[in-house]
Amino acid sequence: MRLQFMLGEIASGIRRNASMMASVVLVSMISLFFIGTGLLAQREVDLAKGYWYDKVQVSVFLCTSQSSDVPSCSDGAASPAQTASIKRELLAQQPLVEQVYYESSTQAYSRFKTQFAASPYLSQISPQSMPAAFRVKLSDPKRYGDVASLVSGANGVEAVSDQGKVLDTFFKILNLLSIGAVILAGLMAVCAVLLMTTTIRQVAFSRRRQVGIMRVVGASNAVIYLPFVIETLVATLLGAVLAIAGLWALIHFGINHLFNHVGSGGDLVSLIGTDDLWAITPWMFVGTVILALFTAWLTLRRHVRV
Template identity: 45%
Template structure:
């Protein structure tokens, strides 16, 4: 009987403040979509770091013909200079830092270049002579790049030493800043959701002052009187959270899994399972918003 009464009161409240309830659902949906997008973006950054940082290499590019660098004054790197570099990489100073060394000739660099950029007209204009031979060095710890760079830089036959992490770090910096911006927008939308839930509960309480007054007179407990109002906010917020989860799942399914993953096959991307893993967090945030809003509103506007 009590459960039936509470459910009927919830239904009355939702119908009386239908427009506000819909607004709460929409604002909660948008704000939690931002929260979920920020979470997925961080998961994506983590996936890329785990995959790419395990593959990054230090590239020691050998002197080509016509280089302006002082160490390349003698022209293209000679066989003797290449042998000296190999000996240096095997030295006690560098060997403990290095996991694997691969020497890529001009012909191999050209073949890789043509394979990677196959079908692009501008790539057909590149000749084998335009590329450089290089040592591809995989480190035991990618953080020790500077040690290897300091030893190799300026050596005769080596034009430059490049750390592939620099390329990735720029990308990760952009993604992390985008994530921070998304979290900021989500925080503003969550604040708007709290204010809307608060207003909705207050209007619902004010519109039913007569009913709550009668309930006080017959000795109803505070929890029994307040529970319908609390559940109204919780239901609206939960619907918004579920809509957010559904929107994120559809977005990942059709934009990433069915489209982007087919075009960018070499990058690990977030999946629908990642959205489902975030779902409990989004639902928890929705319930927390409703709980905070309900407690603040009922304590202030509904003295029972």
Template identity: 35%
Template sequence: MRFRYVLSEVLVGLWRNVTMTVAMIITMAVSLTMLGASFVLYRQVDQMKTWYYDRIEVSIFLSKDITDAQRQNIDASLTGDELVRSVEYENKEQAYTKFRELYADAPDLLSAVKPDQLPESFRVKLKDPQQYQLVFDKYKNTEGIDDIVDQRKLLNKIFDILGAIQTMALVAASIMAVAALMLVGNTIQVAAYSKRREVAVMKLVGASNWFIQSPFVLEAVVAGVVGAVLAFVGLVLSKWLLIDGSLQTLNQLLTPVHWSTIFATLPLMAAAGALISAVTAWVTLRFYIRV
């Protein structure tokens, strides 16, 4: 009987303040969408770091006047180095072939560069990419080596940009969360005020605070969960229409966003929406019922 009463009061309360309820749901949906997007971006940045760092190379460019003995000495040193996982030698012809593949859309540049202008190099993969500085210090003064380049420097700049975007998304989600908190609290106050006489009667007949508060709290929880579902639908559509649709070419540069990551946001957003709404409603009603 009590459950039916609470459920009926929740439905009546949601319909009675339908305009504010819709506004609360939309605000929750927007803030939770930002939260879910931040979660997806955070997962992708970590995944990209793992994927790219496992594949980055240290390029050791050789001098133009290097001798065969110096080349063999560098090859032997790198092959026997405990910091090195693999070594691949690239001669001038191979470097030129790769250059033509990379800049196939720039014929003027291709015509200006000749095969003998590109340096020989060793493409070195480290067991731990974070130990680049040790390798650099060890080989920088070796005869026959012209320059040592770490691809991680470029990747770190890219990850810094992605990290900044992630931070911006979290800040936007936090601002929207504050707006949602204020709107939830205001909605609950209006709902409680519209039923102030019923609340006064229930208090006079000895109803517990929990029994009085539960319909209002559940109203906020329902709005939060509905907002989470809408936010999840928004992320699904973004994955389907944007990531796998018009922005599909980015998959050549970025690691793919898996559906498992998108589905993992639903319980996160539902829990966050329900918890934020419930706590806000409970705190608001605590002050109201004390009056």
């Protein structure tokens, strides 16, 4: 009978304060959405590092007949002897240099046509203008600078592309996005706490007569507090459910659909999926419950005199 009475009071309280409860739901949803976004962004950083650090290469571009303005290309296109010398120099750096791939001008032109098929400048590029290159796979990708400095300026070498610098910038951008999402989520969480506190105070004020009667008939503090706590918990959990649904839609219909439609997402980077969302979902619900219970109980202790 007491349980039935309690559930009835909770349902009645939610109906009477529907607008305030809706505000708590929305603010909780937004704050948890940004928290989830920050966690997923950090997960994407970890996945991208694991994917790209296995593929980081130092690209050594050889001289062409059109690169005579480069001091190391004063003799024109790289000769077979210079090409062989550069390859020996790279292979001598084993075990740091794991593999050395040679890409001819014809192969480079074919790859360029595939990657930039829609480019209006494709007709202006000829196979002779594409430099041959050595693609160097490293056993320790973080030491790309050692190999880059070794062959830079060597005869027959036009330029050395340090892909690690590009990737470092990419990871910094992802980290900044992740940090920004977490900071925004923190601000929204503060807003959620303040709104929950205000809601509980207003609801408690509207029920001050009822609380007084319950106290007179001998109800304990826990019995008096419980409806307020459960109402707040229900609202925040509903917000968490909506936030999870929003994150799922973002991944399923946004990220995955976009890259699948483009058809090159899997070749460019390893992407987060719904499995990553389900991995953080329990922690988001646990955090929601702790935040709601702590906020509600502390507010009631301070503002509801029983």
